[in-house]
Amino acid sequence: MKDPYNNLYNGLCFIFLDLKFFGLPDIFPDFFGYMFFAYGIHLLPSIRKLKYWTRNFAIVLTVLSFVVELDQWTGTLLLGQIGVQLLQFLLILFMYFLFQLLLHIHENKAFEAKTFRTYQIYMTLMLCGFVIQSFAINLDANLQEVALTISILLQLIAFILFVFYCRSGSKYFKSKQQSNVQSF
Amino acid sequence: MEDRELFDTLKNRPDIEPEQAFSSSLRRELENNPKLKTKKVTVAPLLTIPMTIAIFVFLWMITTGQTLEIRSTASPIISQEKTMVFTGGLFVLLSLVLFIIFVFSKGYTKGKLVFITFALSLCVWVGNLVYANW
Incomplete structure (x- = not known):
């Protein structure tokens, strides 16, 4: 069986990293990230239909982010920055649902506690980052730069936290698989 | 099982x-x-439905390039007003950030408070967009 946490890790990497070189569009498009998320959630165990809701949410976000990316690639900029920021908010909402799923499926107490701590810090950092970023629209150029830097820093810390969480998630997954093999 | x-x-x-x-x-x-x-009416659907409609109408207005008519009537010209708006904005920002930190440090995973954090964040974003378009 494939590791779901690796897929979650890849998903967030694709969404978080915006690499634009030599005038080329983003080489890590966001909708690939949401596809990875959908596949990763598909591999996770199910609980009270939460998995299906979250996976469907990821699929909806795949379509939405594809529309936003297409808008940027073609240069029509019909949605512009608003589309990007709306997607950012939807990503936070999606991560909330993903954490709801992750909080319920682990049988290991220590790992469950780690999930909970990650949930607390991740949601706080991302929401604070989003709020500061939304206030930055109305600030002067200098202050705007400061506010945006703070917001990006908060989001970067949240991203790194989730990466570490995914690493320990794959370790947990491997140990669980090994114990399953031994029990056979 | x-x-x-x-x-x-x-x-x-x-x-x-x-x-x-x-x-x-x-x-x-x-x-x-x-x-x-009597049927119990909660705050959540009462607030969410008009909010969602308002957000979609606003996004549609902005994306189709229509200007908001209130633009000319209320733009703070005097510097004192600007400072007041800035202080008010800072106050709202700080209180919202503190509220978010409070809710998540308490460890709520669901319920009204978590819903309010999301709703307020969205409201703040939409409010800032409206203000920026004035």
């Missing part, structure tokens, strides 16, 4: 004769009491 166990226990439970006097008195109480009959 859990559902199966629950179903089995429910199926195997001893059948106790229902207490008819109690249930009829309960029914009478329910029928007579108008308070229990």
Whole structure:
């Protein structure tokens, strides 16, 4: 069986990293990230239909982010920055649902506690980052730069936290698989 | 698995004769009491439906390039007003950030408070967009 946490890790990497070189569009498009998320959630165990809701949410976000990316690639900029920021908010909402799923499926107490701590810090950092970023629209150029830097820093810390969480998630997954093999 | 166990226990439970006097008195109480009959209306759908409509209308207005008519009427010209708006904005920002930190440090995973953090964040974003377009 494939590791779901690796897929979650890849998903967030694709969404978080915006690499634009030599005038080329983003080489890590966001909708690939949401596809990875959908596949990763598909591999996770199910609980009270939460998995299906979250996976469907990821699929909806795949379509939405594809529309936003297409808008940027073609240069029509019909949605512009608003589309990007709306997607950012939807990503936070999606991560909330993903954490709801992750909080319920682990049988290991220590790992469950780690999930909970990650949930607390991740949601706080991302929401604070989003709020500061939304206030930055109305600030002067200098202050705007400061506010945006703070917001990006908060989001970067949240991203790194989730990466570490995914690493320990794959370790947990491997140990669980090994114990399953031994029990056979 | 859990559902199966629950179903089995429910199926195997001893059948106790229902207490008819109690249930009829309960029914009478329910029928007579108008308070229990009224449907409970929560704040969440009351707030979310108009908010969602407002957001979609606003996004549509912005994306189709229509200007908001209030633009010319209310733009703070005097510097004092600007400072006041800035201080007010800073106050809202700080209180919202503190509220978010409070809710998540308390460890709520669901419920009204978590819903309010999301709703307020969205409101703040939309409010800033509206203000920027004035």
